[in-house]
Amino acid sequence: MVDLKPEGYQLIKLKEDLLSYLTEGSRQHLITAFWEYLLLLEVTYKVLEKDRTTHKHNHEIYEKYLDLEASYKVENFSTEGDFSERLLVLSNRIASSYRARFGESSDVKLTVDDVTSLVHAHDIRSLRQKLSDYLSTKQSVWILFDNLDKGWNTGGVDEIDIIVLRCLVEAGRKIEREMRKHEHKLYCVIFVRNDVYELLMKGSADYGKDMRAVLDWTDPDMLREMLRLRLVSGMDGVESNVTFEKIWRDICISHYRGEDTSAYFIERSLMRPRNVLKIFAHSKGFAINFNHSKIEESDIEKGVKAFSQDLLIELDHELSDVCPDVPDLLYHFIDQPSEVSKHELNATLANGGVSADQVENIFGFLLYYGVIGLKTETGVQYIFDVNYDSKILTTRAQRLGENARYVFNPAFWDALGITDQSSQ
Template structure:
């Protein structure tokens, strides 16, 4: 008994599961919500093959569910199992890059090689030298009347008994053969053998004269270009007509986790960009769907326009950008609630069964909670779990929701930092410049905070100097520029990651990236901003005040 005589409330053990659905297999099996985006991903006739989404949007969970739904027809390729870090750490790669040799043909060929071989291994269960020999014999017999296809099989024969080994070893073998070709060319065919041999892969090509650099680059580029082997491309035709020739052999290839920090940024972008180009070529295979999942910020930094031969529009047309509506999120948490409640012998028909009723004073509880998310499953699950952890019997009151909001909001600030810290180191120091402000912020007040952000590189310990200086470069190079010239790139960043909202003179509500994703991409919109806000998800975490007289 408490001193007041009332019984202390018993905390509820009810929760909606892990925020990362793919890490919570029980909920993934029993409470997976099949959104419209998942229907698109699993549709065998839909050509969207690049799943672009922010952290916590459910892309990894969707791909894992695909494996659950089609267990015999999904090949998952893990980037960390492909020796990609080994490739990009090779000194010869950096040497060629210093000579401005384009490595894209090599990287495209490597991806095609990995995809073709893994599909063959999956289709014919090639897991030993004997299985490989049987497969090759049967396929050669099938193609005995087609010399072109028989020649394509020679590409596979060069691996002999090593065909069935793990993918990372095969990738290393292809790369090592390429490295040998480069070294052989450097030693034997250029009249600078001693000079080149002493520097290949260990010293930058910048030491050579422009004439020598040009000759080296031309010869090495020819070797790189030859890695687009005709036999490998012919194997794609074999894949379509002879290996995955029927609908019953339809196969999904899933590639996720490309946003892990496994290589430096420049070579990461090159490898991922080349994967996209390889996937485009593989769309010729009718009974195959390659699905590549990628975080939004990585996709936007791939530099398709300059490096993809004019294919940027095609890449974007094949990209599925995962977004959630309030209705879909309500159904998702309802599914999870039903699954969680059943373990406790409880029955709920809707998530609204555990929420306080809507009234004129406080409004709609679910709407209130959704407004404090970035419209992602991870956010709303985290909010509910925080509220449920202190609730009584699983029923939520407004007091439970309000008590949960502050710790939830603090966690969202940290999550936003973690999501973007790779591209924008110490971006949280910019977030905390807004701590304790009163909203809405006038144009002048917001500008003063941006000025403080711009001075952060003055601190020698600040790790984000490069990106802050890059986004504010026009302030120093164009002293006669407009406010939008100077501050626009930084405003666009804070808006696009979901941290701030913008009010324009023609509107009565703040625009946020969830509902107006292209707002900050237009100069005229930035010029028309009259007031700024912080997204409600982060307000309590930053101890923000609201001036209701101005709202």
């Protein structure tokens, strides 16, 4: 299992110092070679790390391990640090080599030899062959790539960002095909936001060719089932087919502030499984500390407040990737009413130091991540209520015009001191 999570800033130097000067064809050629090379290196690094001790006691892999290690460890290539550091070093090396060779020339067309000299520090054919030989001792390899779109503005992804993603997909496909020719089971899975996927498909001639699995959660009952399975697996002696209602009554009060407690948790989770588990864990922790036989009202109150603070910090970090020049932006919404107009939202953003050309990007972030929802005749609609299609919310808001009203998600009320206007 090769789990890769780059930081958003690590490809910025490569993007600014190199990609903007190349023709579109050269960009795709270079970036695809870059990703293919990087994925091969990371798979090699992972198997060498995993079998660092094992190969010494296993004669079947000993020689293959030494051959692969010799191909991987070459001069002028650092194998130290984590994936993020190796990615940064590689992208900086390519950018520096490009500047030394081509300077500030624009519309540069790269040959195959140019790409090879810029990207590869290894004998790529030898490395690929040695890795293929070694993978014959493994059942399967899964490459999981996440965080590539971290820090990309919602709806504001530029052309080069999409090319970078498209080339990563193509590089993953290429490695899969090559390894499967040698009967190896290798799978490359890339995680991206829904809006980024739609932008990727807009520029693809073969729309629908890529296999997509939607991981967004929109059904509260599915979250209850997830929680039920977690509870059953952690409670010895409980039958696996026990209903959620029965097991929930045994560990938590049924209602809080006139609302079903499980619905109360889910409403504040932004429809994310990990958030449901966080709220439950916080509430359970307070119940245990106060020696309660089940989760009570006071435990839920304290648990939701603790979760709200965690969520605020987490989302503020996400926002800092989109707008690094304005730190702690979400904190400017402290003591706001729960329902506001877009003009009021924009005024708060401007007071927080957001420039006029960034206001729409930040507003899109707040909408896409469920910080705010649109008030409609049937109730408040958040992004997860419309299958994460922000165009539905923006279109409805345009129809409402100046009458459009936005509501802060209750998950943030405790941390920001939001005033609930519905109770007034």
